[in-house]
Amino acid sequence: MNIPDDLFYTETHEWIKREGENVRVGITDHAQSELTDVVYVELPKMDRHANAKEAVAVVESVKAASDIYAPVKGTVVEVNKALEADPGLINREPYGQGWIFVLKIDNVDELKQLKDSEAYRKQIG
Amino acid sequence: MTEAASRKTPLYDEHVRLGAKMVSFAGWLMPVQYTGIVAEHQAVRNNVGIFDISHMGQFIVASTPSSQKSGGEGAAATWLNMMLTNNIDKLDVGMGQYTFLLNERGGIIDDLIVYRIGDQNFLLVVNAARTEEDLAWLQEHFSVPVRIEDRSANFGGVAIQGPRIGELFHALFGKDVELPPRNAIADLPFGETTVSVARTGYTGEDGIEVFFRATNAVKFWNAALEKGKPLGIKPCGLGARDTLRLEMCYPLNGSDLSPERNPIEAGLGFFVDLSKPNFIGRDVLLKTKENGLCEKLVPFRMKEKGPPPRPHYAVFQNGQRIGEVTSGTLSPSLNWGVGMAYIDAAHAKIGAEIDIEIRGQKFRATIEKKPLYKKSTS
Numbered sequence: 001m002n003i004p005d006d007l008f009y010t011e012t013h014e015w016i017k018r019e020g021e022n023v024r025v026g027i028t029d030h031a032q033s034e035l036t037d038v039v040y041v042e043l044p045k046m047d048r049h050a051n052a053k054e055a056v057a058v059v060e061s062v063k064a065a066s067d068i069y070a071p072v073k074g075t076v077v078e079v080n081k082a083l084e085a086d087p088g089l090i091n092r093e094p095y096g097q098g099w100i101f102v103l104k105i106d107n108v109d110e111l112k113q114l115k116d117s118e119a120y121r122k123q124i125g
Numbered sequence: 126m127t128e129a130a131s132r133k134t135p136l137y138d139e140h141v142r143l144g145a146k147m148v149s150f151a152g153w154l155m156p157v158q159y160t161g162i163v164a165e166h167q168a169v170r171n172n173v174g175i176f177d178i179s180h181m182g183q184f185i186v187a188s189t190p191s192s193q194k195s196g197g198e199g200a201a202a203t204w205l206n207m208m209l210t211n212n213i214d215k216l217d218v219g220m221g222q223y224t225f226l227l228n229e230r231g232g233i234i235d236d237l238i239v240y241r242i243g244d245q246n247f248l249l250v251v252n253a254a255r256t257e258e259d260l261a262w263l264q265e266h267f268s269v270p271v272r273i274e275d276r277s278a279n280f281g282g283v284a285i286q287g288p289r290i291g292e293l294f295h296a297l298f299g300k301d302v303e304l305p306p307r308n309a310i311a312d313l314p315f316g317e318t319t320v321s322v323a324r325t326g327y328t329g330e331d332g333i334e335v336f337f338r339a340t341n342a343v344k345f346w347n348a349a350l351e352k353g354k355p356l357g358i359k360p361c362g363l364g365a366r367d368t369l370r371l372e373m374c375y376p377l378n379g380s381d382l383s384p385e386r387n388p389i390e391a392g393l394g395f396f397v398d399l400s401k402p403n404f405i406g407r408d409v410l411l412k413t414k415e416n417g418l419c420e421k422l423v424p425f426r427m428k429e430k431g432p433p434p435r436p437h438y439a440v441f442q443n444g445q446r447i448g449e450v451t452s453g454t455l456s457p458s459l460n461w462g463v464g465m466a467y468i469d470a471a472h473a474k475i476g477a478e479i480d481i482e483i484r485g486q487k488f489r490a491t492i493e494k495k496p497l498y499k500k501s502t503s
Contacts, residue, residue, distance in 0.1 A: 037163045039455040062162045
C-alpha cells in the first residue's frame, strides 16, 4: 500500500499536503482500494467554511457513498472539477490528479494533530 | 460489516489467494470483489465470470420410502405445492422453477429455485441469509410423510455466467456433452465425481449453476478458471453479482423482498399460481389482487448524470413522498444511476417521473420497464 512520507493523514483516511497557508486533501491509496471503483464525487462548495472532522464531500463507489471530512478547520478555496468528468482519477492517482479539494487553514497549529505516515501505516495495519 | 461472520465456504482459501476483498454476508465470509466490481461485471456481460455460491442453502425434499409403499407416492410434490407459490406439477423431472416461500400473511420468507431431480425428489436452492429460517418453517409445516435434508454444509456451488458459457461448458465437460436446456438440471460426470449442472443464474446472461460436494469445490473452481482463461474468465464477487442482478431487476431478498412484502407487490405474480387450490399465503394474495395494491416495486432510471441512488432514499412526486428506494447503484453497463423502489401503486406508471432525494436534494428519475438493461440497447 502506497503511503507517501511527505504527507499527513487522518483516521478517516484523508491525506493532507501542506502548501503554505493551504492544505490539499484527497483520500489515501488504502481508502480508494477499500471503496472500490469510484463512480461519483460530490465536491465541496467553494468558499465553504468547515470545522475539522466536518463532512464536506462525498465519494461514491458502485457499492456505497462515503463522506470525506475536512482534516482541519478552514475554508474551501479550490475543488478538483476534473473528478466530475472522471471520478476514477481517485482510484488511479489517489495522491496526484485524484486530489479532491484545497483548504485555506484557519490555524496552522491544528496540523500537529494529524498523523504522519508512520502512524497511519500503523492504523491500517 | 458489524455482523460477526464465522463461516467460510470451501472456496475461502482460493478467494484469499486470488486477492479478494472479503466481507461478511449473511454470516459468511464472502468475496465482494477481486480486481474491481466494474471489471468483473463487464467480464460477465462480455465473456464469462465465475461466482462462489456455496453460501446458498441447499435442501433435498423427498417422499419417505414408507410413504411410497403405502400409496402416498405424490407426498413430496403435494406438500411442496402447499408450501410454495409456483406450481410443482408443471415441473418435469430435471426442470427447475423460481418460486416463493410465503408466510400466512402472504409475505415473502424466501425466494428460491426448486428443481425436480426425481419424481418425488426435489432440490431447493435458497438464500444464505434465510437458510435456517426456511428450514424451521418447512419443518414446522410437515404434515405428510416427507423428509427434508439440509445439505448446505456438505455441498458447495458456483455460478458460471456470460455469453461464452457454451465454450467453457464444453471445455469442462467434454465436446459431446450437451448444455442442459434453460432451467433444466442434469448430473454430469466431472473427473471421478458427479456434479449437478443447472442452466440458471442471477445475472441476465446465459449461464449455469453447478452444485457439488464441498470436497470437490476447489478442484472444480480451479478447473473452471484454468479452462476459462482463454475465454477471459474472471472470478466475480458479490459486488458484481448485485449490479448484474439489479440491471435485470431481479429482486434481492432482504432489500427488495421481505416478510412485509408479497410477490404481487414485488411485481413477481408470474411466479405465483393462484389457480392452485391451496398454498400458504394464497388467501391474502387473492385479496390483494381483488382490492388492488397499496405499493408496487418499480424499476427507475435517473434522468441526469449525478449521484447514484441508494437503498432507503426517499421517493417523491410533485413534492409528495410516495415511497422508498430498496436497491440502487450506478449500472456499470449503462454507466448511469438505476434502482428499484416501492412506491404508491397509484403512481407506479411506466414513464412517470419521480424524484429521488439524495442528501437533501431531489434528483429526477423515470419509472422504467423491466429490465433496466438490455443487450441490444448497449
